[in-house]
Amino acid sequence: MNRLKTIALAAVLAAGALAMPLAAQAAGPAEKPEKLSWSFAGMFGKYDRAQLQRGFQVYRETCQSCHSINRLSFRNLMEKGGPEFSEAQIRALAAEYEIDDINESGESVKRKGRLADRFPKIYPNDEAAKAAQGAIPPDLSVMAKARGYERGFPWFIIDMLPGFTYQEHGVDYIAALLKGYTKPDEDKWNAYFPGNVIGMAKPLEDGRVEYTDGSPKTLQQYSRDVAAFLMWAAEPKMEERKKTGLRVMIFLFLLAGLLYFTKKKVWAGAH
């Protein structure tokens, strides 16, 4: 019996020992993004409306020239849980965009955008995008959920525990990436992009976007604001999700308690 135990343990330990040195090697050359604090992180997180509005401004004035955000509709910008612009503001914004449509004769025409429309694509298809830009600038609608970085063991377990939850890998990566052009003479070199050579040249720097609410016009601020905006674009229902979650968890704990005492009462004397 003891021999069996020893053999079993030895086999597992050997496998573990072999795997250990490889952990460092498998991580890849890209730097890990810094873990930032976000207003929407954690069980009670909420978006910062002003930050989302600034982030949208950064997107409009910088990213939009190449990156579509096609899964977002104009009306989302005035809905609850997001930047919450006014309806008048969004009507005006939508009208600035040209949307493809068909007239009564069946011909392709462009008309002014309406609330119900989605943000139009920048390029009609991938081939056109590649021809214009050299690489295909990805759509940003779910970018904050489409990126992340490995935290390794045991962090990925700790990240799931109440009080320690960390689900903002994507936004931290985006915020870091925007500040990651650390080699001034190599404009496509980025410290955080896997493989370090990125198709996008440095999009943001200090002073690039004129904020009107007094926030610092720094690269640091821009990268955080646009990352937060992209998180909302990817998860517009996050506030509703966390709010509902709190109610559900409280209810379930109460119900579990009631059921526990009911069970004890039913089973009294039967154990």
Add this chain to the structure above:
Amino acid sequence: MSGPSTYVPKSALGRWFESRLPIMGLVHSSFIVYPTPRNLNYWWTFGGILSFMLVAQIITGIVLAMHYTPHTSMAFQSVEHIMRDVNWGWFIRYAHANGASMFFVAVYIHMSRGLYYGSYKAPREVLWILGVIIFLLMMATAFMGYVLPWGQMSFWGAKVITNLFSAIPYVGDSITVWLWGGYNVDNPTLNRFFSLHYLLPFMIAGVVVLHVWALHVVGQNNPDGIDIKDVKRDSLPFTPYATIKDSFAIVCFLILFAWFLFYLPNALGHADNYIDANPLVTPAHIVPEWYFLPFYAILRAIPSKLGGVIAMFGSIAILAFLPWIDRSKVRSAKYRPAFRTLFWAFVVVCIGLGYLGSKPAEGGYVIASQLLTAAYFGFFVVLFFLSAFEKTKPVPATIADAVLAKGGAPAPAHS
């Protein structure tokens, strides 16, 4: 236990219906008066939890199907439409996706319980094999379901796994093309996976009915592994005892489910699946969902493609032979100290394989996977020999004795 029930309805209408379709009697004998061993612990609540999760997945799935479009040009967008526009769509989608993970958490615990307490031993061999079939159906359902959002992992996971069929000698390539409905994973594949993903859960439900029937014919196992000898002393009626205990366990499980659904909805998934599927760009690391990782590790451990496929399916098929591999007359690991050690070593091996499945197939990870795959199959080899010669602890005479030994009270009076 099985046989005509003793249930007599109180109303005349009830008696009229019962004599034509004895459903009430069936429910009464199977879920109300059904004798449940008194000494069951909470590991026995996972059957109920699994039934609940199956219904939950079916309901959330049917509702999702009202809004999902199974075409390559629209699948990803339709899922985003569900998440953004459909009333409570985000909730139903996250419930279904995280529900699948929860389903596998529950099934792995349920299978481990069976392994530990010898629930697969005579006369429960068919019950166990039905369970293996359910597990295989679950894996097929989950695999096809993951393809439906048509993200990068959906596409490339489908590509890798369907490509495995080409390993079959002579007919492999034809079978693969037949599966794909084309020369690659594309729209025909997505469409048929949607159809089958909708179908399979109902087949699972059917096999679950057989599974519960097989269970009720032989009766449940229990932590001490001894049969009910005296119904009054050794058992309790299913309702209210097991019903309330299962309800409590289900709600506790729901707390874990809700924690993931509302606060960690994407933690068990992969970020790459939020990128539209692109047949021309392969992700850096293709990984399946966590519940497939141990089998993925076994698949990649064997250098030959066909060998890997055989090993992977073999690792599940071998479970079906467990009742004949384990020759010990004693059921429960509670009284089998040697087997207990072997069991925990097996659990560690499975977790280790799962970890390795998430790593790239390079360097030391390969050798580690090979060692642990050997250990996985080694478990069954060792068990075959160990079970004939191990020293076991004495088993209590009756369930009632086992309960009283733990400091419990005699069974309460019941009809």
Add this chain to the structure above:
Amino acid sequence: MLFIATGAAAAVGTGATIWPFISQMSPDAATIAAGAPVEVDLSAIQEGAIVTVKWRGNPIFIRHRTAKEIEAAQKDDSARLPDPEPDAKRVQRPQWLVVTGVCTHLGCVPLGTAGNRGSYDGWFCPCHGSVFDTSGRIRQGPAPKNLPVPKYSFASDTKLVIG
């Protein structure tokens, strides 16, 4: 008491869980947004013309009525109508008739092109022969009710907002 509390809690929980599954079948946000009011430029519609516009999936007939058509509609207020309704109640401005182009019998789209207007110079439904007049009221045939008037308003003399 404990049992009642537990049962009640379970019932509340079940009800609260069922609600999203019922609500998800109601129109989603995109559908509601797409069904928002549409604007029609009236300056392009000449007198005597009928224009069809789509709103919430249905055709809407916009008719720039001539003086003769208005007179005919108002005169028939006192005629025997299957669904009596004075013309004044069916229009906000007499020269603009706005009706939903769905026959109230079984849902076909009635014809209003020249030669296909039926004996009351309105619309003729080819499916089962219902005839509507210049106020969109049912005159002959199996349709039970007049062509429905959707919610609309005039943003200006040349801009109609339907919905």
